[in-house]
Amino acid sequence: MTPKEVRELLYRAAKVMCPRFVGRDETPTARQKIEEMEDHLFLIARWRCSLEEARLWMFDATRKLEDQWEDIEGWQQVADGKTKQAVINAKRTLRPELYDGIREGKFLIERLSEQIRRLERDEEQTISRAYTLISGG
Secondary structure, eight states: OOHHHHHHHHHHHTTOOOOOOSSOSSOOOHHHHHHHHHHHHHHHHHHHHHHHHHHHHHHHHHHHHHHHHHTOOSHHHHOSSSSHHHHHHHHHHHOHHHHHHHHHHHHHHHHHHHHHHHHHHIIIIIIHHHHHHHHTO
């Protein structure tokens, strides 16, 4: 899986929404609503699995980049001091693509985590509450 594929997955997952029952030509029955919510729960589960797989891939890829970052040599010659930021700047000067890759990896991991949490909230709160309201339980 590439960062580009992860981004595409994120954009597709962002479009996953709970079923909408208002504004239709025909009002669905309680049973139809429940069936749609059940289908949506399975859809959420599949999306979460895909997002979690992508996040695992990104964690692994980012860890490998961070290992390379730690092994950069020669930064001492270009560092302007020994502060943490000076070290980062020196290493960034030597390996800008590695710095950018780590930043992108962390960014994508955070976005994947956000989408996973959003789908969990849909499952645990929105669908659960809607089911209770529809079923009268």
